[in-house]
Amino acid sequence: MNVRAIDKFHKTRLGFLIFGLVELGLGLVLANLAIPSGDWWEWLLALIFFVGFLQNFGRMIVGHK
Secondary structure (H helix, E strand, O other): OOHHHHHHHOOHHHHHHHHHHHHHHHHHHHHHHHHEEEEEHHHHHHHHHHHHHHHHHHHHOOOOO
């Protein structure tokens, strides 16, 4: 699969759902690692993945332009 095919898939409702769930999962894993360690970079990455999750789910619900 090339980059264009992945980008084309990502812009579908199913693509937004899958990418959003993956980002949510990564964000939760990083947040669980950050809680006991307190490392700022883990918190930052968890926040970035959570924002990506919100963007993907928003685009899935509203639609992509």
